[in-house]
Amino acid sequence: MTLEEGKKIIKPLLSEKRYRHSVNVAAEALRLAKKYGADPKKAEIAGILHDCMKDMPADKQLKSMEQFGIILTDVEKAGKKLWHAILGAAYIEKVLKLEDPEIVTAVRYHTTGRSGMSLLEKVVFVADFTSADRDYPGVDRMRKKADSDLDSAILEGTAFTIQELTEGGWAIHPDTVALYNETVLKKQKEKL
Ligand code: DGI
Ligand code: FE
Numbered sequence: 001m002t003l004e005e006g007k008k009i010i011k012p013l014l015s016e017k018r019y020r021h022s023v024n025v026a027a028e029a030l031r032l033a034k035k036y037g038a039d040p041k042k043a044e045i046a047g048i049l050h051d052c053m054k055d056m057p058a059d060k061q062l063k064s065m066e067q068f069g070i071i072l073t074d075v076e077k078a079g080k081k082l083w084h085a086i087l088g089a090a091y092i093e094k095v096l097k098l099e100d101p102e103i104v105t106a107v108r109y110h111t112t113g114r115s116g117m118s119l120l121e122k123v124v125f126v127a128d129f130t131s132a133d134r135d136y137p138g139v140d141r142m143r144k145k146a147d148s149d150l151d152s153a154i155l156e157g158t159a160f161t162i163q164e165l166t167e168g169g170w171a172i173h174p175d176t177v178a179l180y181n182e183t184v185l186k187k188q189k190e191k192l
């Protein structure tokens with residue numbers, strides 16, 4: 001698949017804003033992949049496709065996941081915003097027939113992350129925080145971290161997400177906690 005083919009696939013599935021976000025994440029994932037030595041083509045494709053299911057109504061997302069035979073945990077059932085990553089990965093693999101496990105996995109874990117992420121997964125995870133369309137408070141700091149090292153950006157990003165979720169009274173997915181803990185411990189070791 002090329003970037004242009006990816007754009008044509010997501011265009012009818014997404015709002016204009018979400019489409020632009022996806023184009024920006026693809027560009028940022030390509031940039032970070034080149035900088036850190038991940039596969040640039042795979043990063044770009046994972047970036048353009050990562051939110052392909054984001055604008056599907058929640059009830060339809062749930063139904064679609066059932067049809068794919070996906071079983072959700074209690075935390076996943078309670079977190080609608082997690083669904084588009086789980087469903088997106090299945091859609092890419094089973095409907096688009098893009099059977100590249102590295103790309104599928106990068107999309108699958110782009111929202112929660114997980115421990116033991118590949119370089120490609122990290123690139124896509126971070127690019128979603130630092131793409132050109134992002135303008136949350138602290139985005140400049142986040143972009144600086146992304147340019148100095150991916151794990152620093154991941155630490156900042158997961159801490160930010162966990163804080164927002166606890167403030168909003170949402171459950172934290174165990175994969176998010178695992179990524180946060182793994183990254184904290186790695187950073188502590190580096191400082192010794
Ligand atoms: O799809 P995007 O908006 O571009 O970004 P994303 O896929 O990272 O989604 C971010 C949303 O997902 C944000 O509202 C918080 C939510 N989220 C991220 N990690 C967790 C989570 N929600 C729950 N319940 N638990 C998590 O661990
Ligand atoms: Fe997303």
Ligand code: FE
Pocket residue numbers: 021025050051128
């Ligand atoms: Fe996104």
